[in-house]
Amino acid sequence: MEKILDILSQIRPEFDFNSSENFIEDGMLDSFDIISLVSDLDENFGISIDGLDILPENFKNLETIKNLIIKNGGSI
Secondary structure, three states: OHHHHHHHHHHOOOOOHHHOOOOOOOOOOOHHHHHHHHHHHHHHHOOOOOHHHOOHHHHOOHHHHHHHHHHOOOOO
16 A cells, blocks of 8 residues: 555645545546556556546555555555
């Protein structure tokens, strides 16, 4: 999970992602941030996130992002 936190902090360093249960609703991530996040996750975890998986509910907190990585063949 540290790696995910590092990536999120690089994209939006002004936020503490540990303090939120829903990054989207709390305004911490927008659609442009999610595109950057998908690219960074693909590169860092050696995966290719399916376009059908790029939905807000898959990026709402650390747990959903972790599950998305695992679903697409990555290991945490």
